[in-house]
Amino acid sequence: MKLAELIDHVASEAGVEKSAAKRTVDAVLGGIVHAAKNGEEVNLAGFGKFKVKDSPARQGRNPATGEVIEIAASRKLGFTPAKQVKDALAG
Secondary structure, X not given: OOHHHHHHHHHHHHOOOHHHHHHXXXXXXXXXXXXXXXXXXXXXXXXXXEEEEEEOXXXXXXXXXXXXXXXXXXXXXXXXXXXXXXXXXXX
């Protein structure tokens, strides 16, 4: 599902215009990104958790040349689904 399809779905389910649904979806996603920037965990009950994970710098290899390279440290946004979501996907 693409963003436009999600907006269409929200508009249809909530019975609102697409412009209002777009603002709502943008606000939710923006809130998750804002919390992640601040290192906060976002817990959406019944859906799951978004949590920032720090990945330390490490050495790796260029697969084409075999040369050792330094991979920079980074921050990643991880998602852990809630039990309800896991159950819905299983059955």
